[in-house]
Amino acid sequence: MNETRTTGRTADARPSTGIGRARGWARLALLLVAGCAAVVAAGAGSGGWLVLLIGFAGLAVAGAGVWWVLARRGGARLLGGLLAVAAPVAVLVLYAASGLWVVAVGALALWAAALASARTSLRILRRPRGMHTRRSPRPRRPVLIMNVRSGGGKVERFGLVARAEQLGARVVLLGQDTYVDPATVARQAVADGADLLGVAGGDGTQALVAAVAAEHGIPFLVIAAGTRNHFAMDLGLDRTDPVRSLDALTDGVELRVDLGEVSGRAFVNTVSFGAYAEIVQSPEYRDSKAATALEHLPELLAGDGGATLDVRADDARVHAPQALLVSNNAYARADPLGGGRRPRLDAGLLGVIGVRVDSAAQAAELALLGERASGITSLTSLRVVVEADRDTIPVAIDGEAVELPTPVVCSVRAGVLRVRVPRHRPGAAYAPPTVDWRRIVRLALGHPDPRTLKDSYDV
Template sequence: MSRADHSDRARSLARCAVLAAAAAVLVVLLSLLRTGPLIILQGLAGLAVCAVGAWWFLAHRGVVRVLGGALAVGAPAAVLALFLYGGLWFTAPAGVALWAGALACARGALRADRRPERPAAVRPAAVRPGRPPRRPVLIMNPASGGGKVARFGLVERAEALGARVLLLTPGTRTDVEELARKAVAEGADLLGVAGGDGTQALVAAVAAEHDLPFLVISAGTRNHLAMDLGLDRSDPSRCLDALTDGVELRVDLGDVAGRAFVNTVSFGVYAAIVQRPEYRDAKAGTALDALPDLLAGGAGERLDALADGLPVTGQQALLVSNNPYSAADPLEVGRRPRLDGGELGVLGIRVDGAAQAADLAVRGALSPALTVLTSRRVEVRAGAGDDSDSAADSAADSAAASIPVAVDGEALTLPTPVVCTLRPRALRVLVPRNRPGAMDQVPELNWRRIATLALDRPGPGARA
């Protein structure tokens, strides 16, 4: 398709997005004229009650937990009944459908936009042809992802493509990093992993240290890194196509206290739950049993952080990610639009009771309970608390403390302060030329850009 065709398609989709968004707003306004603003207030109240119920369910036990669960389920049902009774049985679904269509068209317009004036900040990671490796070594965990290695015949396919496979033994602890270093010493010119993000990170650090290409095989449970690289998560064997027909990406590699991470570092509530030995076998049950103590019982550690010098205090949970997750585009929540942006994503949560839970549910990112920012360096310490005698004493206590940390889902305990940084474009990743998820890696949703495309105006700094 020519550049002119791309421009026409982008312009058409942008106009559809603007029209659908305007129609969604019009539907809401017409509904308000018919039913009055009270219905909106009822909806917000229902959302707040649902959040209060969810907080009681998570932070308490016994009768209060049962009552919270009933509220969390019953409040949305009551709001739906009110909407139906108020005559919104058609307009509410129509507004939601129009808004969803607007988002889909807007993302399609950004994907089709191939104009030279696209800002460098939203360009995808540079891609260059990959040289087929001569002595690739792949480390595979047969227990990962519920047995995907065996189910998809990864060992046989990899060996047929000329790779040497090192198979981990289930139930035993193996020093994966040392295994990778030994492979490099024996002449490996590519390292790869079929396993979870924690194993991926350990081997990726060795690959980056020796400037070797790294191959990601989506055989883990969640496969966050594979998803953000656009790899096929439904069939991990397709990742092996990179050995014969691949392209190379340069992506950032995170560092937490000298240990590499490819996805996230979690502090606080989640990290404390992951530390429990029963978590691996019963994740949901362990979390429900631990949360009341961690959230409302005082057993949970509060965290203080400095993000490029900006204080973030008293957090119950803190998540630092290797490049920020999407926040502007609701259809891309849970994904990172790019992996070479050179910035850490920081998400902090501080909810002290049911009222703050309700405020967070209604106001979202505007609530003081939620902190969302980006940073190049994040320093995390145990919270000083309210009874510290002096700033000097609290700083000394914090420096001597150790806190639970989950690095790419792996449970660790690290002395504070824990410092997270990025090594920009330190990792060479070899991926298949054809990646089914690559088309979804578009710039974050920008309605100003959509309006510019719809009106066919060149953006700021564009060439005529």
């Protein structure tokens, strides 16, 4: 995670060296693609050309089955579930029975190797350098706010209170008998002289206290004691051992990161609109997420159970997405089936992902093409305005369900949050770039496009 800056001759040499290595990997990727085609062609006499067609068809049918599971009830949902499971199994059985499995395994292995080589090529050009860190003095009066219920009781399980107090921090506990507003606690701590605010809790609590820290210009410390800890992950913290987050108190460095804002409320990760935001409003969602989603999705996907959204992201428009995700900095990939992470938290831009799938055919396309499917809109923006055919709409802010009046305005406050992190931390997991074969071909031929050169060492 820590950035190492280079200057002079070494820094000037890096791009050309990197492009040379990337070109080699791009050429290997094309050779592997050719090998994949050769394997399929060699098996053509026994139906080898059917290998890819059957595999793609099975994936498409499985995608359509998933759509019916989500968008239908009764017999159609049952049929969809059977298709989603049976289609891939049927493809494997057919390969085995016809003797095509050798061709299929060989072709898939070569294709996987080609994708890995192509991603390595792009990764070299877009090598994540990490967010810039700077030294800062050790806090004298740190105050840490800990939610004892977050993450299934991680505060108590990992002994965070005792460890924090050993390191000189004052601890305020939340989640006990009555609800206490974290922002109110944070403001009182600042008034009492706190020179650092920290949170052991979920991302929603993190955002509330982070806003207070940003308002007063004091450092903010993240303790990965929530359930998912997306913010902690993208900061490169160790999510398996929240005690290590406390190392920042004695041996820490500082990052300047952005803070999202939606209708005057801060968020550190995402703001969701549409289907997900509607579902999390349900009181049953916390205890039964899958069943609640399946109960509400058919109406939401058909447009009968939720508001119709109209989205303006700077000069771009996204009309009537079924689901909309606005993130504090963009995710590396927009594939809703693949998850993801944010390579940076200091780019000063919102990420916008809109999803609209209206039929089984579009669901099949999504299964085949992922984030390149026509139902996926992915872009970045400084400001996002969400309008609707209702006066108020449900919104999920860092996973917390709220209702906001329309229009809902999302923006980003660049570099306003000083985050103190341990000097030594695992770093965020690498997010492989989406493979653009046109760029790979141009790079292999020695003609990288201007976008490739601009992206080099710029992440």
